[in-house]
Amino acid sequence: MGDTFAILYVCTGNMCRSPVAERMTRAALAARLGPNADRFTVYSAGTGTVDGRVMTAEAAAQVKAYAADPTGFVSAELTESHVGGADLVLAATRAHRSDVVTMDPGALRRTFTITEFARLAAALIDRAVTDRALTDRAPAGQALVDAPPELPAEPVERARALVAAAARARGTVRPARPDDDDIPDPIGRSAEVYEHVGAIIAGAVGVSVTALVGS
Secondary structure (H helix, E strand, O other): OOOOEEEEEEEOOOOOHHHHHHHHHHHHHHHHHHHHHHHEEEEEEEOOOOOOOOOOHHHHHHHHHOOOOOOOOOOOEOOHHHHHOOOEEEEOOHHHHHHHHHHOHHHHHHEEEHHHHHHHHHHHHHHHHHHHHHHHHOOOOOOOOOOOOOOOOOHHHHHHHHHHHHHHHOOOOOOOOHHHHOOOOOOOOOHHHHHHHHHHHHHHHHHHHHHHHOO
16 A cells, blocks of 8 residues: 555455466566566465475466566465555456455455456556547547546556546446456466467566556
């Protein structure tokens, strides 16, 4: 809270999807913010795990494939303190999202699935750009009443504003299929499944981080 911003990723075992997202997000923030990335805390936990498990070798390979670092990761069982300390909770599936909100109902407006938040964030940024262009062409003194507020330039303030805007926009930008809001669990499956999951997570992380802190 305050001058920092915390992102929590949640899956079941905290050995595949959420650690991959965590480490990809850390790398993306470092690339965009440099030393200021320290103002963002990124961590993960699982709804059905115990503390101290390592990431699967296949998940670690996906982290490395996207130029992120899997070193030193160990799992954590999801607790209320994990959720309470997060400014944004991103869940692997709709069921995990429900688990988080059941644990802490107050987290509803800052809890999304990973792909849901990326979709909402992208739509909000696209709309802001379009509305700004229309406003620039509008007659002097004529404003677009429903134009979204300008996102702050300061990264933490921007991230908070985007999460609030995404909460207000929830349900207005629907997936092509409901299942698109669920990232499949790759554990025990083929390398190709891990690659597919890695690509989904990498795409969502790229969109979300760019929207949260700016390009």
